[in-house]
Amino acid sequence: MLQTHRTAWQRPAGGVDWQEEVARFEAEYPDLDTLEVILPDSNGVLRGKWLPGSALRKVFESGVALPFSLFGLDVWGREVEETGMHIETGDKDGVCWPVPGSLRAVPWAERPTAQVLLSMHDRDGTAFMCDPRHVLARMANRLGEHGLTATAAFELEFYLFEDKDDGDWSSAPTPIFSTHLGPARQNMYALSDLEALMPLVDEIRRSADAQDIPADAAVSEAAPGQFELNLHYQRDPLRAADDAVLLRRLVAGVARKHNLKASFMAKPFVEWPGNGMHVHVSMEDGTGNIFADPETGETRLGYAIRGLLDTMPEAHLLFVSTFNGFRRMQPGSYAPTSICWGYDNRSVALRVPAGTPASARIEHRIAGADANPYLVLTGVLAGMMQGVLGELPPPPAVDGNAYEKTAPRLTPWMDEAIDAFAASQRMKDAVGEEMHKVLVDIKRHELFAFGREISSLERQTYL
Numbered sequence: 001m002l003q004t005h006r007t008a009w010q011r012p013a014g015g016v017d018w019q020e021e022v023a024r025f026e027a028e029y030p031d032l033d034t035l036e037v038i039l040p041d042s043n044g045v046l047r048g049k050w051l052p053g054s055a056l057r058k059v060f061e062s063g064v065a066l067p068f069s070l071f072g073l074d075v076w077g078r079e080v081e082e083t084g085m086h087i088e089t090g091d092k093d094g095v096c097w098p099v100p101g102s103l104r105a106v107p108w109a110e111r112p113t114a115q116v117l118l119s120m121h122d123r124d125g126t127a128f129m130c131d132p133r134h135v136l137a138r139m140a141n142r143l144g145e146h147g148l149t150a151t152a153a154f155e156l157e158f159y160l161f162e163d164k165d166d167g168d169w170s171s172a173p174t175p176i177f178s179t180h181l182g183p184a185r186q187n188m189y190a191l192s193d194l195e196a197l198m199p200l201v202d203e204i205r206r207s208a209d210a211q212d213i214p215a216d217a218a219v220s221e222a223a224p225g226q227f228e229l230n231l232h233y234q235r236d237p238l239r240a241a242d243d244a245v246l247l248r249r250l251v252a253g254v255a256r257k258h259n260l261k262a263s264f265m266a267k268p269f270v271e272w273p274g275n276g277m278h279v280h281v282s283m284e285d286g287t288g289n290i291f292a293d294p295e296t297g298e299t300r301l302g303y304a305i306r307g308l309l310d311t312m313p314e315a316h317l318l319f320v321s322t323f324n325g326f327r328r329m330q331p332g333s334y335a336p337t338s339i340c341w342g343y344d345n346r347s348v349a350l351r352v353p354a355g356t357p358a359s360a361r362i363e364h365r366i367a368g369a370d371a372n373p374y375l376v377l378t379g380v381l382a383g384m385m386q387g388v389l390g391e392l393p394p395p396p397a398v399d400g401n402a403y404e405k406t407a408p409r410l411t412p413w414m415d416e417a418i419d420a421f422a423a424s425q426r427m428k429d430a431v432g433e434e435m436h437k438v439l440v441d442i443k444r445h446e447l448f449a450f451g452r453e454i455s456s457l458e459r460q461t462y463l
Helices: 002-007 019-028 053-062 068-072 132-145 191-196 198-210 237-257 297-319 324-328 373-390 414-422 425-431 433-451 456-462
Strands: 034-040 046-052 064-067 093-098 113-121 149-162 215-220 226-231 260-263 277-285 341-343 350-352 362-364
Touching: 019 053, 034 053, 034 093, 046 053, 046 064, 053 113, 064 068, 064 113, 068 113, 068 433, 113 132, 113 237, 132 149, 132 237, 132 373, 149 237, 149 373, 191 198, 191 215, 198 215, 198 237, 226 237, 237 260, 237 373, 277 373, 297 341, 297 350, 297 362, 297 373, 297 414, 297 425, 362 373, 373 425, 414 433, 425 433
Parallel strands: 034 113, 341 350
Antiparallel strands: 034 046, 064 093, 093 113, 149 226, 149 260, 149 277, 215 226, 277 362, 350 362
């Protein structure tokens, strides 16, 4: 009976032939020991299974059974009952199918290992719309209905720490290089910091090449032990978000191999800048980048900026999705705190970088590095599409320090961001009713959990 039930699962419509991809991989890696199947959840946390290497073909032929309720977990991996996705439904399984082209070796693993991204479907092959990857795919399809596509690339910031054997991070961690002499060793763009970590940086680069993740520049950032990695542009938004998800995993894995911990936590320190996830986005029609057109490009770029500004307060929860992430929304974190834009200005939320007309784009600078890339890009594309279709001009660009201007502020409070998202019909349309409800339920649950915690500062003050 079980086997009959499993064979009833239908593959998603429009699926590609996987035989060639698997055969090519088997020929290159005949001694595969372990297969890691990876499913990014609502928070961008990677869930899945480790399977024997011999299961490779079975995964592509039959899919992988995983519970729908994985998308109803909080950031700690606990069931959030309010989502209605758990035992009250019988905690049913969906079927997860491999994302075409995502089968890759894992170079930093100790034994011959491969990984493959999954996406969740119902048993009849329809997409499960609480899977953030499907949410972004639907947004990309909506762009296509208007003759538009998006080109995107992410930039990710992270800190490196000496890894603790006991895993106890209850006290403030110490980033590498923090004991260097000097009053405040930012050492921005220092080649010496990259050279000091050459074995790690080289292995990250080699591993990215092996996994076909188009990592570009590596930069020593604005705090001790902070770095940034840039990704090349992808003309497929889904592939751009896949790159960001897998690059985070790669960096963490390679760092662990070198006895370091890589953290994409949005705000590990009060006194140092937070970790951001900047995304560069342009839009194309059949003739190319619509922002580069010599006659209409500047105007349509302004429309897209206006749409992003108008939707920014209600989309804020997609960009800053963790309790800690809202600590980054304070002046001094190198994060934008006001709803404004500017030309080649790193203090604004929306930056139009300097460059040639052909490279005209928007750099969206709000998201924390720990946010879900699929949902971040969904929110960005929703705002841009609204602007381009609405054809309203933006307010004047901000010159100089945006932190000192009087533009409306982005809230630094998670409860206000949740309420704005929950009340927004535009966000319900952007992510879909199912995902909208799940995100609100999960984030309110997480906020309540943090509210129940009594901090060490409270005990030091009042005990």
